[in-house]
Amino acid sequence: MKKLIGLFYKNLFLNNTLFACLSGSVVLFVLGFFFPWLGAIPQLVFWVIMVLVLLDLVLLYRTINGVFAKRVAPERLSNGDENELAIYIENFYPFNIAVGIIDEIPEQFQKRDVWFKTTMKPREHKQILYLLRPTRRGEYEFGFIRVFVKSPLGLVSRRYNFEQTEILPVYPSFLQMRKYELMAISNRLTDIGIKKIRRIGHSMEFEQVKNYVAGDDYRTINWKATARRGDLMVNSYTDEKSQHVYCVIDKSRAMKMPFEGLSLLDYAINASLVLSNVALLKEDKAGLITVAEKIGAVVPADSKYTQLNKILEVLYKEKTRYLETNMEALYTTVRRVIKQRSLVVFFTNYESMPALQRQLPFLKRIARFHLLLVVFFENTELKTLSEQPATDVEGIYIKTIAEKFAHDKKLMVKELATHGIQTIFSTPQNLTVNTINRYLEIKARQKI
Template sequence: MKSLFSLYYKNLFLTTRLFIGLGGAAVLYLLSFFFTWLGQIPAIFFFTLIVLLIIDLWMLYGTSNGIFAKRHAPERLSNGDDNEIGIYIENFYNFKVSTGIIDEIPHQFQKRDVLFQTTLTSHQHKLLNYVLRPTKRGEYEFGYVRVYVQAPLGLVNRRFNFEQGQTLAVYPSFLQMRKYELMAISNRLNEYGIKKIRRLGNSMEFEQIKNYVAGDDFRTLNWKASARRGELMVNNYTDEKSQHVYCVIDKSRTMKMPFEGLSLLDYAINASLVLSSVALIKQDKAGLITASDQKGAVIPADRRPTQLNKIMEVLYKEKTRYMETNMELLYTTIRNTLKQRSLVVFFTNFESMSALQRQLPFLQRIAKFHLLVLVFFENTELKKISEQPACNVEGIYIKTIAEKFAYEKKLIVKELARHGIQSILSAPQNLTVNTINRYLELKARQKI
């Protein structure tokens, strides 16, 4: 009996309307000492309020399961994207109720305002949706769904607790990956900023022999097939297939810098996942290597249906380390893993020319055997500072330093080009588009 009472007591909350009523009764009792004509009005008002309170309690607690609520969430969340979460709620009371719904979202979001106010008529149900944008990979724990119900009298609230402890894994941006997958399948990548590249020459990858139609290149005529069929036949060529595309991700301290909530490592991981997906759709083989001061994960290039899941599972667990990358170890790993000429997209970051000079000898060795594309990041915060007008001497100094660092990034691009290494200097938010652009360009120019 005691536990039942404590259960009701813990879930009972008094409203502002009840406190206003009690305050009004207290004022009436106080005034009755000075104005005798009030007589029994204060007592009548107070006891009427008590009766209404009892009726309100009976309405709320007369039905044991008056409200049902449930959270609808996907099996996993996509890092850096808007993920839609839904709350289903249904009213089993025989009267209209006002509800306040609190969803206990994971502590990583640091939000305490996920509160929804809605009304439900008898036996009505609703689906309330909201959006969460995680910025870190890992496990996110959801707590209770709590519903505060108010009857028409509105003197008290009854709380319903729906224990729905839920742990969702936040994976690299698979929503972004699916978007680019659809674009690649339908050959509409240019709609998302992926530029079209003028094809130089003909690919040597034979696809089929087909009938000649006006406009076909005469140089592709197949005279033997034409003689057999008695009509002109031409060879049809397609892009080279089964080329090896490796994403190499630097996990050193230079990749820990945050932009718009996501670290540079997360931007690199999201871009690597999308690039691997597009490469597999283009019938190339995708692989992955992670690097830091120690040997990281290595997934040899393949195009099996399970390859993308392997890459995603590895990327899900990767974290930045606080040491510099061991470039000698990375070079050895690449030489031992890559048995043929491949496209190596190396995601890293340089803030100064001296940082590049330390790694340049190893980058030159990698570029000697493979097509190396070095991807590093533009510091958008410094760019904003350099574009702002200076108001005083301190502002001039800060702007000059910002412009110096921005200019040094451009010098790094020129230094890499001087040694025959291709590079992409990209703002973090444009990384995926710029990386796919370069991959399609190299494929169209038959550089791989």
């Protein structure tokens, strides 16, 4: 009995409407001292309020389980993307109710205002949709769903607590991966900024003989098939398959820098996942190597159906380290693991020319055996500072330093190019598109 009474008081909340009515009653009592003609009106108003409160309690508590609510969430969340979740709620009261819902989302989001309001008719059910954007990989713990119900009187609220604690893992951006996957399957990558590269010559992979359409190279006309069919027929070629594509991800402190909530490491991981998926769809073999002060994960290149899940599980666990990249260990691993000429995409970041100079001897050695593509990031904050007009001496100093760092980045691109090393110098938000662009360009020009 004591437990029931305790739960009654614990889940009972007085609304602002009740406080407003009681304030009005107090005002009437005060006015009664100055205007005797008010008589018993203040007491009458007070007792009417009390009766309405009792009636409101009866309406809310006579139904044991007046509402039902549950969270509808995916099995896992996608890092850096807007993930859709929902709260399903059903009304079992025989009258209209006003509902307020609190979903106890994980502490990583640092949100305390996840409050949804709605009204419901008798026996009605609704689904309330909302979006969450995680910025870190790992496990996210959701808590209770709290539902506050008000009757048409609206004087008090009854709280319902639905225990639905669950832990959802946040994986690298698989939503972005699926978007590019659908584009690649339907050959619509140009719709989202992926450039169509003019093919130089032909690959050695013959695909089919097809009808000539405007724009086809007349040098590919198959005259024997044309004579048989009576229509112009051309030979169709496809990109060479089973080429090895390795994503090498630098996990050192240089990749800890944040940008729009995500670290550079997370941008590199998301781009690597998408690139691996596109490579597998193009029937190439995708592999992965992670490195910091020592070698992390190594996933040999393969084209099996399970390869993408293997890469995804490895990337889910990767974290930034706080030491310099061990380039000697990376070179040794590349020579030991990668047995044939491959495309090696090295995701890293350089903020100064000396940082590049320390790694350059090992990059040159790797480039002797493989097609090396170094991906590093444009510092958008420095770019913004360099473009702002200077109004005082301090502003001139800041602008000059920002322009110097921006100029150093351009010098790094030229320095790598002089040694035959290809580069992608990209802002974090355009990294995925630029990386796939370059991969498709390399495929089209048969550089591997």
